[in-house]
Amino acid sequence: MLLACVAPAIAADQRPPVDKVAEARRIGAYYQHRYGFNGEIVLAHGDAILSDETYGLAHIELPVALTPGMRFAIGSFTKQFTAAAILWLQDHGKLRVTDRIAGFLPKPLPATWANITIEQLLVHSSGIPDDVLMDDYPQFRIDPHSPEELIRAVQDKPLKFAPGSRYDYTNIEYVILGAIVEKAGGESWAEFIKGHFLNPLHLQDTGIGGTPQVIERHVSGYVTSHGALTKAVTADPSVLGAAGSMYSTGADLARWVAALQGGKVLHAATLKAMDTPRIETAGYGAFIETLSGAPVIGHGGDLPGFHTQVYFFPGSGDTVVVLSNISRSRPLESPGTYGVTNELLELEADPNGIRPSTGRVASVERASLDALGGTYAMEGSSTSLGITTDGDGLVLATPGQPPVHLKPETKDKFYAAEQNMEVEFGEGTMTLYNYTYEQRTVWARSKAAPGP
Known part of the structure; x- marks a missing residue:
């Protein structure tokens, strides 16, 4: 369960209810300020519009602000x-x-x-x-x-x-x-x-x-x-x-x-x-x-x-x-659109879950982090990616690129807010989601990390 990974541990029925409208507005503002999201976000329940928020401009050269009801x-x-x-x-x-x-x-x-x-x-x-x-x-x-x-x-x-x-x-x-x-x-x-x-x-x-x-x-x-x-x-x-x-x-x-x-x-x-x-x-x-x-x-x-x-x-x-x-x-x-969309969907699916814009970190045992380490390769690519443990998270190493620090959302899913990306681990695999470029790549572990 996702909630079992969150620290401090709080039972699901003890959590205060999430105000999804307020949280959706916070997510929209976060992606506007951080990644330049320009557009509209609507949350609805049945035929009732719960929230209709716009961010940025409808006509940038004039400029004219976006408002609800624009087409x-x-x-x-x-x-x-x-x-x-x-x-x-x-x-x-x-x-x-x-x-x-x-x-x-x-x-x-x-x-x-x-x-x-x-x-x-x-x-x-x-x-x-x-x-x-x-x-x-x-x-x-x-x-x-x-x-x-x-x-x-x-x-x-x-x-x-x-x-x-x-x-x-x-x-x-x-x-x-x-x-x-x-x-x-x-x-x-x-x-x-x-x-x-x-x-x-x-x-x-x-x-x-x-x-x-x-x-x-x-x-x-x-x-x-x-x-x-x-x-x-x-x-x-x-x-x-x-x-x-x-x-x-x-x-x-x-x-x-x-x-x-x-x-x-x-x-x-x-x-x-x-x-x-x-x-x-x-x-x-x-x-x-x-x-x-x-x-x-x-x-x-x-x-x-x-x-x-x-x-x-x-x-x-x-x-x-x-x-x-x-x-x-x-x-x-x-x-910013894929990042904001992903977080809104995660908000609907699991309101109490950790999402990149929250800045929160799940508590994952060191042994679980170590088990994900190793070298990962993708079919058809000569590049290999390295995963190592660092403190309470992971580090993604790509040849010729600065290391990327990954914060845990759960024991299997991590995020890097600065790079607008998430990483999800499966049985011997690592899936990278780059929301800036709408890229999803799957890597297979070719070599495990050396033991302690």
């Missing part, structure tokens, strides 16, 4: 709306997720697509390549493209693998799903989303397409590279369409999750199917994972200048939304 591009979180549209059509007898996609798309189609199903598109296991949306993307995204053009551009390319055999996240699969919504629903994807979800659910700050300059109360996106900040190049919304062309606010996204998970959008059995992992952690427009023993359902979104993370905890009924309008050029990572 962010949400990128791939659009996919959850598209998946819900497909499932709504199934609930109303217009299609089944087991149907082959060929019955909904213009002919001719390649023979390799003959047995691809709607479900395989939903969980990113179709094997259809995403080249059209990735190769020369900076130039390609400037011009408008219809879904039919995008589909034609990939249909003659070989599949990356046999449909259903493995997972590979792409945007083109959800562009195709948008075309299926139009065929089965009898109207454009955009009109379907508005008519069946946005209008009935009163999501008045959520919309589709349009450049930021013509969206009321819009937020500008910015990209950082080598310390320089530039305005992100705006993509034509048609390029991602049903895969990533929507905008919203933190509060509206929380209300959407409340409506969806509260049974106001889909039949109960359909919602359960949506929230069930089919291949790896992928459900239908959602990813289902476990954090500190608590199930969590979420999806994110990245565009140049924008980052979105939305997570729902079915055990508590709480939703966490994190939006940012600053991203790094490569990878698409917003300063």
Whole structure:
């Protein structure tokens, strides 16, 4: 148990209740001041907004402060709306997720697509390549493209693998799903989303397409590279369409999750199917994972200048939304965003747990620390990392780099606040999470530390 590692030892039922709203505000302020987090954080319980806090600027060059109710591009979180549209059509007898996609798309189609199903598109296991949306993307995204053009551009390319055999996240699969919504629903994807979800659910700050300059109360996106900040190049919304062309606010996204998970959008059995992992952690427009023993359902979104993370905890009924309008050029990572998101999720999963921003340290026996020491290597890398014990924590040694002091959160998990990273140990493995660059690397112990 996590609490068993905390000093001084206090029984769980003796701890004062954690004010999650106050703690979330503290976490947001910490990451703004320390790492430059710029964005919005919303905590909700059901359809009640508990906290809606903004940090930094909406338009940096003017400057204009961010305030609640401003509208962010949400990128791939659009996919959850598209998946819900497909499932709504199934609930109303217009299609089944087991149907082959060929019955909904213009002919001719390649023979390799003959047995691809709607479900395989939903969980990113179709094997259809995403080249059209990735190769020369900076130039390609400037011009408008219809879904039919995008589909034609990939249909003659070989599949990356046999449909259903493995997972590979792409945007083109959800562009195709948008075309299926139009065929089965009898109207454009955009009109379907508005008519069946946005209008009935009163999501008045959520919309589709349009450049930021013509969206009321819009937020500008910015990209950082080598310390320089530039305005992100705006993509034509048609390029991602049903895969990533929507905008919203933190509060509206929380209300959407409340409506969806509260049974106001889909039949109960359909919602359960949506929230069930089919291949790896992928459900239908959602990813289902476990954090500190608590199930969590979420999806994110990245565009140049924008980052979105939305997570729902079915055990508590709480939703966490994190939006940012600053991203790094490569990878698409917003300063402080992954760190703040990780801590908010840990706050929900284990309110009394130790998190990097708390500065607290768990009490771990010296023998347990010594047992983690040794040399760790990663497949395909010539670099080895060393772990040694130092006082009440560990030291991570990387060739040519200053040593990193790791403070224990539990006997298996450690953090380095200065480097915005966490390290988690498993059976003979060490997983490094670098939140500044959204990097997760797994290292295997190749040599144990010498005994005392």
